[in-house]
Amino acid sequence: MNVANYIAITFPSCSANEGFARAAAAAFAAQLDPTLEELGDIKTAVSEAVTNAIVHAYPDTIGKIALKAKILEGDVLELTVRDWGRGIADVEKAREPLFTTGGEERSGMGFTIMESFMDTLRVTSKEGQGTKVVMRRRIAKRGRR
Amino acid sequence: MDIRTKLEEQTLTIQLCGELDHHGAKGLMERMDALMERDLPRKTILDLEQLRFMDSSGIAVILRAKRRMEALGGNLVVVNIPKQAARVLDTAGLGRYVKLI
Structure with a gap:
């Protein structure tokens, strides 16, 4: 797919x-002329992915997080959040609604929200090496809405 | 994240202003706990009208406030929910557990 x-x-x-990460993703996505609702969905999904990396990948330390945003052909926004932290032992279990190891200020709904708010969600992880979350959302052109 | 509060006839209103995410959630929970323990309200109204953004951290904040109010023998109501926050709460099915207006 062309970028x-x-x-x-x-x-x-x-x-x-x-807050910085979701604002940066929203500012980049703005060139696709999304609706306010689409922008809200993008910000929410990025917030969830980045928070997961902060809370779960690096629970006792500060590590590196990479956010990539791409516009692919067909007005598809692709967002990638990558960390090099602890990794997820069981990705399928982590994606279940209400599953969390994050303590009382987490709800276990992060992956469910990313899945609901974006068109596709791919999570790959290796214990001790980190996690990559790739989400895509097609932004319809205004005239076609 | 800023909050504004009002206590009237044993009803505590807490208005959340700004963006609610994991960064501010823990501090907000502690402030809300302290307010409820100090004022011992019969009812707490969580007013989200001035909330510009909320992610799933807000779900945890609301559920904790509900548990605190139940422990005090009172109840919690969430009002003036902006569209973006409503999408998050609906996805979690929170309406089954908390009164959302």
Whole structure:
């Protein structure tokens, strides 16, 4: 698939960067002229993916997180959130609604929300090596809506 | 994240302003716990009108506030839910557990 445009950002896994990451993704996605609802969905999905990396990949340390956003042909936005942290032992279990190892301030709904708000979600992980979350969402052109 | 509060006839209103994510969730939970323990309300109204963004961290905040209110023998109501926050709460099916208006 041809890439029309992309950005790549890396940042440390400080929780203060959750807001920065979703704002950066939304600013990049704006060139596809999304609706407010689509922008809200994109921000929410990125917030969930980045928070997962901060809470689960690097629970006792600060590590590196990479956010990539691409515009693919057909007005498809692809978002990738990558970490090099602890990894997920059982990805299928982690994707189940309400499953969490994150303590009382987490709800276990992160992957469910990413899945519901985006068209596709792919999660690959290796224990001790990190996790990659790739999400895609097609942004319909206004005239076609 | 800022909050504004009002206590009237044993009803505590907590208005959330700004963006609610994991970064602010823990501090917000602690502030809300302290308010409920201080004021001992019969009812708490969580007003989301000024909330610009909420992710799944908000679900945990609301469920904790509901448990706290139940422990006090009172109840929790969530009002003025913006569209983006409503999408998150609907996806979690939170309406089955908490009164959302």
